[in-house]
Amino acid sequence: MALHNLTVAGLAAGLKAREFSSLDLALHFLGRIERLAPELNAFVTVTADRALADARAADERLARGEGGPLTGVPIAHKDIFCTDGILTTCGSKMLANFVAPYDATVVERWRAAGTVLLGKTNMDEFAMGSSNETSFYGPVKNPWDLKRVPGGSSGGSAAAVAACLAPAASGTDTGGSIRQPAALTNLTGMKPTYGRVSRYGMVAFASSLDQAGVLTRSAEDAALLLQVMAGHDRRDSTSVDAPVPDYRAELATPLKGLRVGLLREFFDKGLDPQVEKCVRDSIEVLRREGATISEVSLPSLPLSVPTYYVVAPAECSSNLSRFDGVRFGYRCDSPRDLLDLYKRSRGEGFGAEVKRRIMTGAYVLSAGYYDAYYLKAQKVRALIAADFARAFEDVDVVIGPTAPTAAFELGAKTSDPITMYLNDIYTIGANLAGLPAISIPCGFVREGGKDLPVGLQMVGPHFAESRLLSASHQYQLLTDWHKRVAPGYE
């Protein structure tokens, strides 16, 4: 098996057995990136020198018999995570020249674990998008069909891992930005519980929804990487101070007895029938292994998209006020006065979708509209969270599709924001309620002469990451959807 086809677990085992060195891996993946990343537009920055230095350091550690389970394994970071001394653009012209002065906690922890940084991946501008078409650096292409989107906003991370340019990559998920691209590119994508992973050094979009996670080619890999990401961080005031379980050890938990709630609202009229078939077939696999399947209803869930498009823009308009053309980031030429400097730096530095969301947020927070929109949305958010809490009295996980369709064509949904927003109809609920959720490969649909991947989503109660990972791992022991790689990238 070629090096790039190995999982993180496989690479770690090979490194430990000295079958290859970390330098071998870095050179191999850098070679693939050089050859294949441009057609996908998956990376904003390739950190070749850093990768080689990291790999040499990892090899020395391994030679001394030191290092942990991830020492020497190459990874990529979504360009939303600050990386000390390395360009951190967030997919925006606003930060096109921003060299982060410190490492995000996620970056620091993966680095301390001995991983090797290959580069920073492309993304929707400030993580605002569901197709990776809002990036200042241009759209990312889906390895399964270059005419189609990889999903967003972690589209560069998804394309990179799906094309075997990196064995794993970080992502962030505010309304589905890890799970939806994972579904559209045949990856495992994990969004942990809100507060499980530190947000320190992660450029903020909507602070009550943002959560870091991981895109991998198996649930086992997700467990390995989450293990070293999760945990309390005093530098993030919403980071939760709770012990981190041994995710890998808990992968062995069997499916037998798992109470699965089939989410009625996820099987609505907007769901593509071919996608529905894949999802229902995969649920049958769980049933055959002894999981009990029942139907659950979350009556307020259909309001999750409008709720999100009040709450997230409101938080975004507040968070993005820091980009003022004064302290860092883009500044316009020859400002007439301070107001002109603010307005033109922001007007020229932000792209269309980011400006649209900032203005939506400014409107729903403005005097006279606050109660009707923002306060109302916060109340509906409470209803949605209560619906989930009630469901989890009877079931361990709720299940359904990750996205209503397989990957769509570039440009197909860019003219109407609402059409684009509805892509996240099945993923947003978990963010509003702060719940952990995972998307795993569960089949393919045939469209335009291409096989396109479909994702199965599971959502669990707060801090039930172990349950989601073990159910996914057990499913992946029985199926091989997750092992399929896009033609041309095998």
Added chain:
Amino acid sequence: MSLNRSQVEGIAHLARLEITEAQMPVYVDSLSRIIDFVEQLAAADTAGTEPMAHPLADQVQRLRADEVAEADQREKYQRNAPSVAAGLYLVPKVIE
């Protein structure tokens, strides 16, 4: 259209965003569609429901001792600034 041009100009000013003449109609249209779309929240029965600002209800903001924990890194941080002099961020003249 739930929003008119002058409302959108007002929002853009509040948000400190310069919107070009050519782009203004596009924002009037798309922001109106978004506001129309989120309007459906009005029909939800939220009587007696407390607004939810944070996904983990039982979390409280932690306090820490007011102690110096970081070294001075002004120079490093200011390397990203568009214009600085003598440790100060420069902006157009504010006071005549």
